[in-house]
Amino acid sequence: MCGILGLLLQNPDGPAATEICEALSLLQHRGQDACGIVTCGAKGRFYQCKANGMVRDVFDAKAVATLLGGMGVGHVRYPTAGSSAHSEAQPFYVNSPYGIVFAHNGNLINTTSLKHFLDADAHRHINTDSDSEMLLNIFANNLQKTGKFRINEEDIFTAIQGLMVQCRGAYACVAMLAGFGIIAFRDPNGIRPVGMASRALADGKRDYLFASESVVADACGFADWEDVQPGEAIIVTRNSLSRRRLAPDATFAPDIFEYVYFARPDSVLDGVSVYRSRMAMGQLLAEDVRRIMVEEQVRIDVVIPVPDTSRVAALELAQQLGLPYREGFVKNRYVGRTFIMPGQQMRRQNVRRKLNAMALEFSGKNVLLVDGKDMLTLSKQKKGNKTERICYKDSIVRGTTSKEIIQMAKDAGAKKVLVASCAPPIRHSNVYGIDMPSPTELVAHGRTTEEVAAAIGADRVIFQTIENLVASVRQFNSAIPTFDCSVFTGEYITGGVDDAYLAHLSRLRSDNAKRKEAPTEAAPVAPGCAGPLNGADDTIGLYNSWKGTSEKELAERGVVA
Numbered sequence: 001m002c003g004i005l006g007l008l009l010q011n012p013d014g015p016a017a018t019e020i021c022e023a024l025s026l027l028q029h030r031g032q033d034a035c036g037i038v039t040c041g042a043k044g045r046f047y048q049c050k051a052n053g054m055v056r057d058v059f060d061a062k063a064v065a066t067l068l069g070g071m072g073v074g075h076v077r078y079p080t081a082g083s084s085a086h087s088e089a090q091p092f093y094v095n096s097p098y099g100i101v102f103a104h105n106g107n108l109i110n111t112t113s114l115k116h117f118l119d120a121d122a123h124r125h126i127n128t129d130s131d132s133e134m135l136l137n138i139f140a141n142n143l144q145k146t147g148k149f150r151i152n153e154e155d156i157f158t159a160i161q162g163l164m165v166q167c168r169g170a171y172a173c174v175a176m177l178a179g180f181g182i183i184a185f186r187d188p189n190g191i192r193p194v195g196m197a198s199r200a201l202a203d204g205k206r207d208y209l210f211a212s213e214s215v216v217a218d219a220c221g222f223a224d225w226e227d228v229q230p231g232e233a234i235i236v237t238r239n240s241l242s243r244r245r246l247a248p249d250a251t252f253a254p255d256i257f258e259y260v261y262f263a264r265p266d267s268v269l270d271g272v273s274v275y276r277s278r279m280a281m282g283q284l285l286a287e288d289v290r291r292i293m294v295e296e297q298v299r300i301d302v303v304i305p306v307p308d309t310s311r312v313a314a315l316e317l318a319q320q321l322g323l324p325y326r327e328g329f330v331k332n333r334y335v336g337r338t339f340i341m342p343g344q345q346m347r348r349q350n351v352r353r354k355l356n357a358m359a360l361e362f363s364g365k366n367v368l369l370v371d372g373k374d375m376l377t378l379s380k381q382k383k384g385n386k387t388e389r390i391c392y393k394d395s396i397v398r399g400t401t402s403k404e405i406i407q408m409a410k411d412a413g414a415k416k417v418l419v420a421s422c423a424p425p426i427r428h429s430n431v432y433g434i435d436m437p438s439p440t441e442l443v444a445h446g447r448t449t450e451e452v453a454a455a456i457g458a459d460r461v462i463f464q465t466i467e468n469l470v471a472s473v474r475q476f477n478s479a480i481p482t483f484d485c486s487v488f489t490g491e492y493i494t495g496g497v498d499d500a501y502l503a504h505l506s507r508l509r510s511d512n513a514k515r516k517e518a519p520t521e522a523a524p525v526a527p528g529c530a531g532p533l534n535g536a537d538d539t540i541g542l543y544n545s546w547k548g549t550s551e552k553e554l555a556e557r558g559v560v561a
C-alpha cells in the first residue's frame with residue numbers, strides 16, 4: 001500500500017511543499033520504505049526530493065524549503081513491484097510531453113504486455129522495474145498522441161480513458177502537468193482509495209487537495225471531502241475543476257483490507273468510517289466467540305488487543321461479551337508497522353522490538369480472573385486457575401506477529417491463549433498493492449483453522465466469517481455493490497489473474513526471490529527503526545535541485561533564511 005497526495009494552491013508561489021510534507025506524515029502508515037515530493041514553481045519548473053526512508057528522515061526544513069511553488073505531488077511507498085531501490089521512490093517524472101509528475105498506489109497485473117508495448121510500439125525507455133513508471137509512460141504516450149502544442153482537459157480525459165483500457169489492476173493516481181494543474185484518477189473497480197477536498201479562500205477561490213485518505217483533509221484544514229469515483233478522473237487548475245466517469249460500467253469493488261488493516265481509523269473511505277467498520281467487526285465477531293465459549297465450554301478472562309490496529313475492534317468485542325479489556329502488550333511507538341516491512345527476518349525481529357508483554361497482565365492470576373465490574377474484589381483473591389486470555393488481532397497474515405506474541409504471552413504466564421481475528425483466514429496472494437505475492441508465505445494457506453492454531457502456538461483460533469466481514473463495512477454504505485476480498489476468496493475482480501500469473505508473481509516477489517535480489521553490502525534497517533538515515537545525501541533531485549548549493553547561496557536566493 002502506498003499513500004498519494006496532490007495539492008494545488010491558488011497562490012503559485014505558495015508553500016505547497018510544507019503542506020505536502022505535513023500531509024505525507026499523516027499517510028506514513030501506508031508506506032514506510034520511501035517517500036518523495038515534487039513541486040511545480042515559476043515557469044513550470046519542477047523541484048524534486050525523494051529517497052528511501054520515512055518522511056521525517058528524508059525531509060528536513062532545508063529539503064522542504066528547496067521545493068518551490070504552489071502545487072505539488074507527494075508519495076509514501078510500500079513496494080509491490082520492482083525493488084525497494086531509491087530509484088523507484090515516487091513521484092516519477094517524464095519530460096515529454098509537457099512535463100509530467102506521477103504518484104501511484106496499487107499494482108498492475110499486465111506489466112509484461114505493457115512493457116512490450118512501451119518498448120516495441122511506443123518506443124519509450126523504462127528505466128526501472130516499477131509498474132508505476134510504466135503506468136506514467138502509458139499516460140504520457142496517450143497524451144503524446146494528441147500532437148498538440150498545448151493540451152486541454154478533453155485531451156487528458158481521452159488519455160486516461162485509453163489508459164483504463166490498456167492497464168489492468170489497481171491504480172489510484174495523482175499526476176501533475178507542468179504549469180497546468182493536478183489530475184487524480186482511480187481504476188475502474190476503485191480498488192484503491194483516493195479522494196478530494198478543498199479550502200475556501202478569502203477571494204472566493206479554492207485550494208485543492210487529493211489524498212489517499214480523508215484524515216489528511218481533516219488534519220490539514222480542508223473541507224468537503226469526497227471520493228474520486230471508480231473509473232473517474234478529476235482535473236483541477238487554478239481556474240477550473242473538471243471531472244468525468246471514464247469507465248462507468250465496471251463493478252465498484254474497493255479492497256476490504258483497507259478497512260481491516262491499512263487505513264487509519266479516523267479516515268472515511270468511500271463513505272464508510274474505518275473506525276465504525278472496525279467496531280462492527282468486533283461486534284459481529286463477538287457473536288462467534290460467544291457461541292464457541294458456550295459450545296466448547298471455554299472460559300475467557302480478559303481480552304487483550306495486539307496494538308495498534310486491532311484496538312478498536314477488540315474493545316468492542318470485549319464490551320459485547322462483558323469481558324475486561326486490558327492493554328497487555330505495550331507498543332514501542334518508535335517502531336513502525338511490522339507487516340509492511342520488507343523481508344520476513346526484519347518483520348520477525350521487529351515484532352519483539354515493537355511489542356512487549358506486561359507480566360502484570362499475564363502472570364498475576366489473581367488480577368484479571370473474570371469480568372471487569374468485579375475487578376477490585378477479584379484482584380484480592382488468591383491465585384485462581386482460570387487463565388485463558390483472548391488475544392485480539394485484526395488479521396493473521398503470515399502469522400509472524402501471532403507466533404511471537406503468543407509465545408510472549410505464555411512466557412509471561414498465560415496458560416491458554418485464544419486468538420480471535422476480525423478477518424477470515426488469508427489464503428491467497430494479493431495482486432492489487434499489498435505485498436503478499438506468494439501464498440506459501442501465508443500461515444493459513446493450505447491449513448485448516450486447527451492447523452493454523454497449531455502453527456502459531458495458539459490454543460484456539462477464531463476467524464471472522466467473510467459474510468460478517470463484508471457486513472461490517474457494507475452496513476455503512478449499501479451503495480458499494482461488492483468488495484475486493486481476493487486474499488480470502490481467491491476471486492480477482494479484474495480478471496486476468498490465473499495460476500500461471502500467480503506462479504510468475506510468486507517467483508518474482510516471494511521473500512526468497514527478494515532476498516536474492518537484495519544488495520548485500522549494507523545490513524537492512526527496518527523502516528521506522530534507529531539506523532543509518534537516508535538524509536539529504538541520498539535524496540534524488542532533478543537537474544535544478546539545490547543539492548550541493550551552499551547555505552550562503554541558498555540564503556542569497558531566498559530559499560532559506
Ligand SMILES: O=P(O)(O)OC[C@H]1O[C@H](OP(=O)(O)OP(=O)(O)O)[C@H](O)[C@@H]1O
Binds near residue numbers: 396399
Ligand atoms: O500475521 P502477520 O503476518 O504477523 O501480520 C498481521 C499483523 O501485522 C499487522 O500489524 P502491524 O505491526 O503491521 O501494524 P499495527 O501496529 O498498525 O497493528 C496487523 O495489525 C497484524 O497485527
Ligand SMILES: NC(=O)CC[C@H](N)C(=O)O
Binds near residue numbers: 433
Ligand atoms: N503499494 C503500492 O501501492 C505500490 C505502488 C507501486 N506498485 C510500487 O511498487 O511502487
Ligand SMILES: [Mg+2]
Binds near residue numbers: 306308310
Ligand atoms: Mg498489528
